[in-house]
Amino acid sequence: MSVIYVLLAISITVAILFFIAFIVSVRSGQYDDSYTPSVRMLFEDELVKTQVGELPQEFDIEKEHTN
Amino acid sequence: MDKVNCYHCGDDCGRTLIEFDEKNFCCNGCKTVYEIFSSNDLSYYYDIQQGAGATPAEVEGKYDFLDTPAIVERLTEFNDGDLQIINLYIPHIHCSSCIWILENLNKLNPSINSSQVDFPEKTVRITYNSIKTSLRDVVILLSRIGYEPYISLDDFDNDKKSKDRSLIYKLGIAGFAFGNVMFLSFPDYFDLSSSAETGGEFWLNQYENVFRWLMFVFSLPVVFYSGAGYFVSAYKGLRSKILNIDVPIALGILVLFVRSTLEISFDWGPGFFDSLTGLVFFLLLGKFFQQKTYSFLSFERDYKSYFPIAVTRIGKEGKEESVQVHEIKKGDRLLIRNQEIIPVDGILISTNARLDYSFVTGESEPVKKVSGDKLFAGGKQVQGAMEMEALKSVSQSYLTQLWSNAVFKTDKTTRFQTITDSIGKRFTIGVLSIAFLASAFWGYQDPSKVMNVFTAVLIIACPCAIALASPFTLGNMLRIFGKKKFYLKDTQTIEQLAKIDTAIFDKTGTITTAQKSTATYEGMPLTAEEESLLKNTLRASNHPLSRTLYTMLSEQNIITLDQYDEHLGQGLEARKGADHLKIGSADFVGNPEHNNTLDTSVHIANNDDYRGKYIFHNQYRAGVSEVFKSMEETLSLAILSGDNEGEKSRLEALLPKLTPLYFNQKPKDKLSFIGSLQAQGKKVMMVGDGLNDAGALAQAEVGIAISENINVFSPACDGILDASKFTELYPYILASKKAMKIIKLSFVLSLAYNVVGLYFAVTGQLEPVIAAILMPLSSISVVGFTTLMTNILGKKLK
Numbered sequence: 090m091s092v093i094y095v096l097l098a099i100s101i102t103v104a105i106l107f108f109i110a111f112i113v114s115v116r117s118g119q120y121d122d123s124y125t126p127s128v129r130m131l132f133e134d135e136l137v138k139t140q141v142g143e144l145p146q147e148f149d150i151e152k153e154h155t156n
Numbered sequence: 157m158d159k160v161n162c163y164h165c166g167d168d169c170g171r172t173l174i175e176f177d178e179k180n181f182c183c184n185g186c187k188t189v190y191e192i193f194s195s196n197d198l199s200y201y202y203d204i205q206q207g208a209g210a211t212p213a214e215v216e217g218k219y220d221f222l223d224t225p226a227i228v229e230r231l232t233e234f235n236d237g238d239l240q241i242i243n244l245y246i247p248h249i250h251c252s253s254c255i256w257i258l259e260n261l262n263k264l265n266p267s268i269n270s271s272q273v274d275f276p277e278k279t280v281r282i283t284y285n286s287i288k289t290s291l292r293d294v295v296i297l298l299s300r301i302g303y304e305p306y307i308s309l310d311d312f313d314n315d316k317k318s319k320d321r322s323l324i325y326k327l328g329i330a331g332f333a334f335g336n337v338m339f340l341s342f343p344d345y346f347d348l349s350s351s352a353e354t355g356g357e358f359w360l361n362q363y364e365n366v367f368r369w370l371m372f373v374f375s376l377p378v379v380f381y382s383g384a385g386y387f388v389s390a391y392k393g394l395r396s397k398i399l400n401i402d403v404p405i406a407l408g409i410l411v412l413f414v415r416s417t418l419e420i421s422f423d424w425g426p427g428f429f430d431s432l433t434g435l436v437f438f439l440l441l442g443k444f445f446q447q448k449t450y451s452f453l454s455f456e457r458d459y460k461s462y463f464p465i466a467v468t469r470i471g472k473e474g475k476e477e478s479v480q481v482h483e484i485k486k487g488d489r490l491l492i493r494n495q496e497i498i499p500v501d502g503i504l505i506s507t508n509a510r511l512d513y514s515f516v517t518g519e520s521e522p523v524k525k526v527s528g529d530k531l532f533a534g535g536k537q538v539q540g541a542m543e544m545e546a547l548k549s550v551s552q553s554y555l556t557q558l559w560s561n562a563v564f565k566t567d568k569t570t571r572f573q574t575i576t577d578s579i580g581k582r583f584t585i586g587v588l589s590i591a592f593l594a595s596a597f598w599g600y601q602d603p604s605k606v607m608n609v610f611t612a613v614l615i616i617a618c619p620c621a622i623a624l625a626s627p628f629t630l631g632n633m634l635r636i637f638g639k640k641k642f643y644l645k646d647t648q649t650i651e652q653l654a655k656i657d658t659a660i661f662d663k664t665g666t667i668t669t670a671q672k673s674t675a676t677y678e679g680m681p682l683t684a685e686e687e688s689l690l691k692n693t694l695r696a697s698n699h700p701l702s703r704t705l706y707t708m709l710s711e712q713n714i715i716t717l718d719q720y721d722e723h724l725g726q727g728l729e730a731r732k733g734a735d736h737l738k739i740g741s742a743d744f745v746g747n748p749e750h751n752n753t754l755d756t757s758v759h760i761a762n763n764d765d766y767r768g769k770y771i772f773h774n775q776y777r778a779g780v781s782e783v784f785k786s787m788e789e790t791l792s793l794a795i796l797s798g799d800n801e802g803e804k805s806r807l808e809a810l811l812p813k814l815t816p817l818y819f820n821q822k823p824k825d826k827l828s829f830i831g832s833l834q835a836q837g838k839k840v841m842m843v844g845d846g847l848n849d850a851g852a853l854a855q856a857e858v859g860i861a862i863s864e865n866i867n868v869f870s871p872a873c874d875g876i877l878d879a880s881k882f883t884e885l886y887p888y889i890l891a892s893k894k895a896m897k898i899i900k901l902s903f904v905l906s907l908a909y910n911v912v913g914l915y916f917a918v919t920g921q922l923e924p925v926i927a928a929i930l931m932p933l934s935s936i937s938v939v940g941f942t943t944l945m946t947n948i949l950g951k952k953l954k
Contacts, residue, residue, distance in 0.1 A: 091363070093363050093366070094366070097366065097370065100339075101336070101370070104336055108328070108332045111328050111332075112325065112328065115321055116321075120321075120324065122274045122277065123276075124275045124276050125272075125273055125274055125275040125276075128252045128255050128275065129255060129259065129273075132255075132259075
């Protein structure tokens with residue numbers, strides 16, 4: 090079999106895999122709200138035990154998790 | 157003194173400053189929310205955005221109906237065993253603080269498993285354990301922290317709609333196929349004129365058919381799935397004897413596909429699969445761009461999105477129970493609490509009530525009712541609790557009856573032919589006649605080329621650029637208007653707006669503001685002592701009229717009154733030294749004249765000596781006079797008001813001469829008034845605000861709702877205009893007209909491309925590569941032109 094069939098098969102398979110990934114992500118509602126996740130990713134576990142104004146430290150976050 | 161802003165909600169604290177934890181609060185409600193947040197380690201809320209909160213509303217008993225299992229079942233999205241999921245609409249969501257606090261709800265109530273905010277939709281999806289907590293607790297928690305959800309009858313009646321994502325799928329498939337077909341066309345692009353015999357590239361010619369049949373496979377879903385909408389639309393158009401723009405498009409797609417398939421089957425050539433998939437992709441892109449939606453706004457609201465789901469019914473033994481509003485029967489005794497809405501027409505049983513009909517009429521002044529008065533559905537009780545007896549069911553009430561009118565059932569879009577469709581007819585006829593003429597010519601000259609030329613004309617003339625001109629121009633205008641706080645339902649509304657020749661305005665709430673009102677004094681001048689006493693008396697009263705008058709009067713020193721009495725529903729009485737002031741209704745004060753004026757007025761008498769009265773006027777929006785003056789140049793105007801004629805003389809002075817004014821118009825009258833104008837061939841724009849305008853808004857070609865707060869409520873309409881932009885309404889209409897000119901210009905541009913393409917087609921020289929270059933080029937230049945022109949247009953708008 091000619092190599093061209095192999096190459097075509099590979100390229101089309103890869104293309105179709107990406108296409109399926111696209112369909113799955115649309116179906117799961119990923120494109121329904123394109124704004125909120127962009128804000129949400131900026132939040133950390135910012136629970137403040139101490140005074141307001143102090144930067145939340147990693148130590149505090151760990152303590153929250155162990156509670 | 158500097159203004160002190162509340163740490164929680166950011167409002168001016170005014171006179172009632174509350175200090176707590178070294179922070180300033182405007183009221184106890186805000187302070188309480190702060191306490192809740194800070195005691196639950198959630199004070200980071202205030203770091204993200206300052207003054208982001210809202211003052212929590214009173215909710216005592218308001219959400220008792222959420223304990224009824226049947227209602228919970230309807231409202232929840234998922235309800236199984238101990239797990240419930242609810243999607244709540246919260247109008248207050250406006251910043252990142254809101255997202256953060258709402259997604260940390262489980263810190264406030266551990267039974268909430270998770271909560272997720274959809275910011276553009278202003279909704280939060282809450283998953284909670286229904287055994288440990290209940291929907292009512294969740295809603296009350298949200299209300300207590302200032303995020304009161306908006307639950308209305310609409311949520312109860314509407315079945316959960318699944319999102320329509322078919323356009324994204326179609327676009328994705330077309331784009332996917334377009335890209336792959338382009339790749340597979342490369343051998344043909346580079347090896348255009350050579351074949352195995354003439355010594356072209358060996359391996360490309362060897363496997364030519366593999367490439368071609370792969371392209372064919374890729375084009376199948378594009379034609380039969382992505383492009384299916386065009387065939388359906390063309391078929392529907394032909395069946396109703398309309399040549400819409402989809403007819404030449406569907407014809408183009410079909411001819412492209414059939415000719416390409418025949419070409420590769422009989423090895424005549426490579427076919428036009430690249431053009432075919434590209435065409436469908438660009439067309440769908442235009443549709444996608446046009447489909448701008450304001451997900452946080454609703455243009456379909458009727459009374460249901462305003463009415464409550466349930467009210468409290470008082471049973472025979474005086475037992476209170478929550479009852480679904482559809483189940484209210486004639487004769488039921490209902491308890492309407494403060495801030496609740498009357499769902500049905502009825503008779504007041506309690507001694508008195510104060511009803512706010514602002515959602516219905518736009519009138520901000522609450523109306524006083526006494527025992528035995530008839531109450532119309534839609535009013536909001538604003539003074540304590542009251543009891544009433546239902547006279548009708550919900551759907552038969554005075555206001556709700558309006559929605560049984562046929563105008564609410566017909567879809568406006570079917571009544572209107574767009575500019576693209578109207579050109580589509582001439583275009584189709586033109587293209588078909590060119591195709592037949594060219595075929596006839598070649599049939600005489602060289603019969604072997606007839607099919608080639610005929611199909612080439614249909615392919616190259618496929619009105620891709622024409623079909624794109626309108627979606628991109630209007631889609632962009634829609635976005636520009638949206639940025640200027642003029643939210644339109646769809647692009648068709650812009651086309652309609654450009655055509656109107658008549659503008660009808662509602663009065664109350666539309667050209668008047670809801671918040672402020674002014675008053676003028678008529679009568680004997682008051683002495684300085686009297687003025688001081690008047691101001692100090694009003695200071696103590698909470699009556700809306702007193703408060704308006706209080707803020708209007710000039711500043712006076714605070715004095716202590718010797719005696720102060722408030723006679724409910726009548727007026728105020730105050731004594732200081734020798735003065736004995738009576739303020740209130742004409743009867744209470746003892747107005748000597750028989751008083752039957754239509755105005756709202758407050759009368760004043762000192763020691764039973766009548767002094768005069770303050771007459772309250774609606775405050776007209778700034779610039780109303782100018783707006784009407786400029787509109788009058790091209791549009792015929794009229795005012796359609798549900799109120800009495802009390803304001804007639806003021807309106808006449810304010811508006812251009814001979815502007816027709818109609819008063820005492822019932823909701824149905826407004827609807828039929830618009831209908832009668834349309835019967836005379838007028839294109840009508842209705843500008844209104846309340847539920848009573850809903851019929852007229854639906855009947856008019858363009859119904860625009862004016863709204864002080866776009867998140868709160870507006871009746872079903874084609875567009876929502878933020879009240880602050882009222883003066884810009886006319887420039888917006890003019891901009892719509894200009895947008896239509898831009899579309900016409902781009903039609904000329906795309907026709908020029910078509911002429912070039914037709915030259916190749918008619919002379920029988922159309923190569924696939926020419927089609928593949930010409931079609932995207934014309935589409936992109938038309939899109940570029942319209943985008944540039946609309947942006948220039950948008951820059952000029954305020």
